[in-house]
Amino acid sequence: MRREFALPDVGEGLTEAEIVTWNVAPGDQVQVNQILCEIETAKAAVELPSPWAGTVGELLVQPGQTVAVGSPIIVIETAEAEPAAAPAPPPAPAAAEERGPKIGEAGQDGRIATLVGYGPRPGSVTRRPRKRPAAPPPPAPEPRPAPAAAPATDGRATVPLAKPPVRKLAKDLGVDLRTVTPSGPDGVITRADVEAAAGAGSAAPAVSSGGERRVPIRGVRRATAAAVTQSAFTAPHVTEFLSVDVTATMQLRDRLRADRAYRDVKLTPLAFVAKAVCLAVERTPELNARWDEDAGEIVYHDHVQLGIAAATPRGLIVPKIRDADTLSLRELAIVLAELTETARAGKTPPSDLVGGTFTITNVGVFGVDTGTPILNPGEAGILAVGAIKPMPWVVDGELAVRTVCQLALSFDHRLVDGEQGSRFLADVGALLSDPGLALTW
Template sequence: MRREFAMPDVGEGLTEAEVVTWHVAPGDTITVNQVIVEIETAKAAVELPSPYAGTVGALLVEPGQTVPVGAPIIAIETAEAGAPAPAAGDTAEEGAKIGEAGADGRIATLVGYGPRQGSVQRRPRRAPASAPPAPPKPDERGAGPDLPGESGVGAGEGARNGTSAGPVPLAKPPVRKLAKDLGVDLRSLAGTGAGGVITREDVTAAAAAPVAAASAPAPSAGGVRREPIRGVRKATAAAMVSSAFTAPHVTEFLAVDITETMALRDRLRDTRDYAEVRLTPLAFVAKAVCLAARRTPEVNASWDEAAGEIVYYDRVQLGIAAATPRGLIVPKVRDADTLTLRELAAALGELTATARAGRTLPADLVGGTFTITNVGVFGVDTGTPILNPGEAAILAVGAIKPMPWVVDGELAVRTVCQLALSFDHRLVDGEQGSRFLADVGALLTDPSLALTW
């Protein structure tokens, strides 16, 4: 019988994915859990296995095409007989439920990604951009859904936002205020939230679009090259625009003499314990961040706007910004504050290799509480990093180089590094941010302090 496999939700609420490469062709014989296609989501590249055994009937999506979750991507002729063919809606449900037991009792899982717990629900369809929702009746205003960060409002809000008469787009008052501040007409947007609700990300993306268009160079004889904005790059752009417009950034800088830390690294490299571990300066920075966060827990927290609360985390979920061929991603070292220096070095090496190979799992890209970005590997001294959405602080590590430095009143050549800490001023006061940055600098200047913290 003919079975259709739909684009699954590979985790973390993704709504679409791009088909990168097919590993099978029509007429090929395949088995359960055989990798059939590589897809790229907004978070990572993922290989999908087949939930069925049989013969490939047709490839329903071309490489390079972006497909919503639940849309059929491949037809497979199975050996099952006598069973009725699934309805079109059922095929999407089967694809979305990859990781659950099938009719034959076997479980099709993503390569390197375990089955999800509990049932899977289908997402509501997006409202078409050409058919905006009708305005609420006078007695229904203010009675719409109360979604976190987004909901409907009365028709009077449209006039206050400076928009023309007509159907009222669905958006929560804070989103409407943001649109007014940025000069964005909500009626020109198609909401990506549930039920077509316009979100903060929709507004900030629309505000950034005219800037990009205005800055484009005029055509010349040299020609131009265009690439679609998609995948990791699209997600990164939306996250950075959202962060820049929502969190009040403050950045502080500190030059640090890390001569003693580099000397310690050289000594440890010659020991048996570190013989098989690539010990980099980043491991020392990561350890210093985890120790300093104990004294300033505000940097390991998040701002919950909907609940009106600041959330403090007991463990440090440490994000490491990594440049990959697909763009910038930030995989996480889980519970980094519980790891020894050697364990941190090993975890950083594995994390970096996996990220550059494009095999970071979507689950490893979410849930961070603090981020380090190492701009020094590019020879850059410092910068002003932008916060990852939902995090209170991010530390940029500059290039490590010999520089003149005053030691005990005498001028000497020392190994120096620039640190730059950006933090969300809603959560972290200037005194707290300064103390944290000074603590990180002190631990890198004198690594023996780690024994007393």
């Protein structure tokens, strides 16, 4: 039976995704949950498993193409026979409701079943206009020596096999994977293969350089550009700055590190900032709200869904710490470490990149003192944390060397007045200057 697998919504309302690589080719046998391909959405890279067992009949989309959610991407021939003309007896109502449609099939309301629920209702999502020429047929591979352990061609020339890090390396070096001779098992292209191809290419004259390199705008970079542009021209930004003596906080961190409860915890200054933000939000809830233009309302959130801006090889992403205001300092430190490691490995699930209410961006890790951060769309505030370093400071009328950090708070002036934004920033600074204040609030 011929079955078409449609691109599911893997990110809570995403409308499109790019096919990065296929792990299968026509004629391959696949099992249920076997990985078919890797896709890149505006939020993350995701692997798609097969909903059926059978034989791959046709790949309907080429790597590099961007397709809409709900569009067929692959044909799988299953062993099931075509349904008979006579109607089958209806299943028990309760069982039918619990089971629901399979991944890639439409439910009763017309929505496509996905890996994480259902896609958008038909007609509820409008894609932005795209000026895209018709996809050209895949180019024929240039003649090249085949690996000794594999035949000269196996039908996969247009779908090179390589792991995501190797694909990124090839993109960074400007290497077309279709021109690389694989040396790995089963014809997989390795990092060494890409580096060798890049070295060989550097010795050849450039075809058309002009001193520039062009990279398609897609994935995280496109999503980031759209988000910051929308935010900058929708929400009236105000940014305030504050220099803080964080000597007491750094001393507290040193003491806690020696405590048995924290010995296995990576306790960073960012954990203290996150805790201070959650405490300050309780006194100024306007910083944990959003502006609902359509409803004409200001929506105040009960909990802090704290975004942490993270620089990754794929670009800037902002994973969220759920209900951060309910976590202790130790719990925040543990979640921060896990969140950072997952983001850098490119494994952040799309569901962790949506639904934030306030964001922290740590520019201090790059040695930067401060900046003017742009709000994430739908959020009322974002706090930039600068480098923590020794500086001259006046203490009790005397000049001393103290550990100092600069904070920069941007907020949406539709939601937050200057007095409220100033009070919030002052509260965060006070908690970092004297952590003991938390006991009095």
